[in-house]
Every structure is written in structure tokens, then in C-alpha cells.
Amino acid sequence: MNVLAIDSSNLVMGVAVVNNQKVLGELITNVKKNHSVRLMPAIEQILRDVDMTPNGLDRIAVAHGPGSYTGVRIGVTIAKTLAWTLNKELVGVSSLEVLAQNGRSFNGYVVPFFDARRGQVYTGLYKSANGIVKAVEPDKLTMLDMWLTQLAKLGEPLLFLSNDLDKHSEMIDKYCGALACLAELTGHNPRPSELAWLGLQREPVQDIHLFTPQYLQLAEAEAKWLANRERS
Amino acid sequence: MGDIMSKFDKKTMILGIETSCDETAAAVVENGTKIRSNVVASQIQSHKRFGGVVPEVASRHHVEQFTLVCEKALEDAKATWSDLDAIAVTQGPGLVGALLIGVNGAKALSLAHGLPLVPVHHITGHIYANRLAGNMQFPLIALIVSGGHTELIYMKEHGSYEIIGATRDDAAGEAFDKVARTLDLPYPGGPEIDRLAKAGEPNIKLPRAWLEPDSYDFSFSGLKSAVINTVHNAKQRGKTVDKADLAASFQESVVDVLVTKTMNAAKAYHVRQVLVAGGVAANQGLRSSMAKACEEADMPLSIPPFSLCTDNAAMIAAAGTIGFLKGTSADMALNGKPGLNIEEF
């Protein structure tokens, strides 16, 4: 089975083609450039490089969020459209779960996160044991200080994975101290090959038309509207 | 010139895609003139809650609707991917997050089926809605009136656009929306004013901004302020203004300027046709005044039927047909451009 993996949910852009257990190609950048301009050319290139036509794919795996609203939408729109129009399977995987896979050789809790501004992060709690990384708590949007307080109470080693680590390392140290482990330089980019690998193990979505991003947050205007309606 | 035996009469089948604002739309058009299907998923009910289009909400709806409208467009047209010659998509102007959905979806379709990708300027789509309803005769003057645009465009032939006049402040549709809000009319306000104006008399004196004598530019902010002041002053004197009369007076003022400037341009540029396009082209007051002025001047007039005045993808496919036959195409790096300029197009 050939899987095309697509991740544009955050700053890192990744595409990969995986054939069952073999990673045929993988392209990752971690630069502040426009996904709308670069994602389709990257897909075109990786397919060409591994000598595959779009029709040669069996499944598309996409990082469905959380992350940048626009970034998530670009990836999901492309994945959805390709899967629908080529009549292929579609699988959505959490962007955080993809990143958490980088903690596979660690034994203990794995904490991937993406900065979400104003002191907030998109994060989740994962546990790594015997080379398998599994979710313990669902992904969420939370204040980082509250999250770290909660994590410290676990009293076990915590592996933090994030390209935004620099920004928050002091706070992590303050709340989690010696429990905190920071991954190596190469551990912070979500890998599209991991996304493909996760995508291979999941059940494809039933109805591609109904597939939507996991924003983990209402649009601001909608949240306000709901709050107003409840008040009146 | 004109449509007679030119390269623009070739047999084509184009899928059009439009997501520039709050409609997710896909359509199949044959030979740039015949609508095979025209599917629009309107978000108006959703945005009504907020009293206007919320960009983030619009983008979310586009992702939900995109593949559905494409599927329906092909089904209705009884067409398969191999029947198509190209995919035309609105590149701009519009809401950036909304444009991105259509552009990236269109790119995915283009890659999947090896079909050429044709970027389309949204306003040229509104203009080419006219070709779906009749002939275009060149040279022509097109009056573009919508929520975001008020422009006079000179076209000497297919695919050639020269802006000879534009609004210096509010677009005509914007003025309609703001006045509707002042009169507490429901969203969207334009059609409400049109409906109300029919019941009223244009007996309230409101300004008309003619600007310099030779200018084809427009200005509606002064008129808008005058309406707000009228309502405000009446309130202070403990009186109420007749909403229908005010709507009629406001609409007459807008229409008067639009029609007069269009007819002046038509004369000065010696055109063979006047064309009206954009959401406000659905306004009854504008349609009848323009029809009367053109009849008096013995000038052929083209206005799309109501159904093609608001945003749709058939018009994008129609405009895209011209782009396709001119050899315009984009690669996988195509991006949405919120401020796309029609003259550079």
C-alpha cells in the first residue's frame, strides 16, 4: 500500500511517500514560508522523485490539526480533494501525535506542543513504552503554566518536543525542574514519514466529504455569538 | 472583433471554482457560453448571525463544502474528469483565507487529473456572466458594482481590461450595506433597500458626487453620511423618517450617478455595448434606470439574469475559458491574491 503523507498544520511543512514498511521519500522544511505556495509543488516533486503517479497512491494521510488554522486548512483541503477525486482512502492524524512519535526511544511521558500565542499551547500527553507512543490524554488548547503544573504532579520523566522550546524553556524548568527532558536538536520537527506510518495503521474515514480539521477551538466570532446567546 | 469566428469560439469544457467570499461554488461551462451545471453552497445563513461575513467562519465552511460542490457540479453536468479541458479558479480579489481553499483545491484537482489550471480574476468572472446570457460586442464599457467594487472598465476585446473609473472611497454595495444597517434592515441589506425603495418616494434631498467634470470615478461616502445625518437629525427632533422614502431617495442618488457616468463613458469611448455586472446588478432600480438610459441612447445593454449576478462559479468558468484559449495557465505554486489587479491580469 502506498501512502502519501501531508502535514502543513504548523511551521514545519512535510510530505512523504511510504510503501508499507519502506519510506520512499520524505521532504521536510522548517522555515517561515507560505504553505499555500509550497505544499502542492512539494507533493508534485516527491511523487516525481519516487516515480509515482497520483493514481498510484492508495491512501492519503493528513495531519488534521491542531495548529495554524490556515495551515491546517491548506493541508486538509488538498488531502481531502486528492482522496475524493482519485477515489483513494483518507486518514486524519493528530499533528501532536505525529510529533510525539519522535519520543519513541524514550521511556516515559512524551509532551509535544505548539505555541498558540498569549501564553497558550496546543498540547497533549503521550506515553512511550517499548517503542510505541500512545495518547494518554486527548489533545487540547491550554495555558502553558497550568499544563506544566499538572504535568509536574505526575512525578515521572517528561520528554518535551517542540520547535517553540526556546521560547518556553525557562518556564518548563521552573515548573518541572529535573523531570523535564528536552529532546535533541533533531527531535522537534514532526516527520511526515511518521504521519504516513500512523496513517497506515488507522481505519480510513467513512465519508471523505465530511472530513474537517481539528481546530480545538471555535472561531472567535462564533464563540462570542454563543456566549451572547447564552446570556440572553 | 467580437465573437465572430475567433479563437474564442473553440469547443471547450471547463470546471470553474469560486471561493473568494461567502459562497463555495463549482460549475461546468461549455464553450464559454453554455452552463452545464452551476452549484453554489451559500453561507449566508451562517453569517447572518454576525451581521456580516466573518472571514474565519467563511474559510471553515469552504473546507466543509469544497468537495461536495465539485462532485455535484460534475454530476449535474453529466461530465467526467476526462471530459474537461481545464480547471479555472478565482485567484483574487477576495478574502485571503477563503481564496486559499479554492486555489489549493483546484491545484489538487489539476495535479490529480493532469488538467491545465487557469487563474481567474473575480471581477472578470462577473463581466463574463454576461456571455452566459448573450453576446458580448466589443468595444464595450462594463459597469462593475458589488460589495467590494465600483468600477468602469473599457474592454476593446476579449480578455482586455482597462479601468477608466473607480470608487475613491466606499463601493456601491458597501454603501447599500451601511445604509441598511442605519435603517435597521436585516442582513444582507442591499436587496432589502431595493425592496423598500419600491414602496417609497424619492422625496428626500440627498447629494450626488459627480467629482470633476471629466472623471469617471465614484464616491459614495458623502451620500452615506448624508443618510446617517438625516436619520440622526430626525431622531433629535423627535421625528422618524419614512424608511421607504429614505431608501428610495438613497437608491435614486446612487443609481443616478452610476447610470449617468456609465452613459458618458459609453459615448466618449464609442462603444458598441454597455454591460453591467456584480452583485448590485441585481438591483431593480439600477436595472430599470440603466435599461431606460440605454434605450434612449440606442445603446445595446447586457445585464446578467438575477441568478448570475451574485457570486457563482459558472461566471468563473466562462472567464476562465477566455484565459484558457489565450494560453493563460498557472503551476502548482499558484497562490490566492486578495488584492489582485485586473489590469495586470
Ligand SMILES: [Zn+2]
Ligand atoms: Zn463577486
